[in-house]
Amino acid sequence: MKCVLCKHGTTYTGTVNVTLERDNCIIVLKDVPADICENCGEYYLSQSTTAAVLDRAERSIDRNAEVEILRFAA
Template identity: 30%
Template sequence: MKCLSCKYGNMIDSTTTYMSALKNCVLIIKNVPCMKCTQCGDELFNTDILEKIEKIIAAAENLASEVSIIDYTKVA
């Protein structure tokens, strides 16, 4: 699949680190599956992954200190 952003690179299976600033902390989720462009590095997440990220964020808001680092492969 060609990249939707740069139109030149190919999207390949990869993992990334997802970061989100919540109201009470910064959440870092490591090892999140994604499709990453070989040219520009743009990342895409499928719907299932985004739903799991939303659940992780909701759970982290209740537990979080200032910074939370979660490994996706251990909680998804």
């Protein structure tokens, strides 16, 4: 697909690290599957991957984690 951010690159399938922050909680998910722009590096997550990332983040927040680093496993 064509990158909607830079409009020049096309995307390839790979993995990225996603960092989320809410209030005093920081969650880093490593090796998240994504489509990544070869030109600017912008990444796009599928709807199901986004839902899984947000679910894991909510569970970390519910446990009152300040900083948590997780390896994403689909």
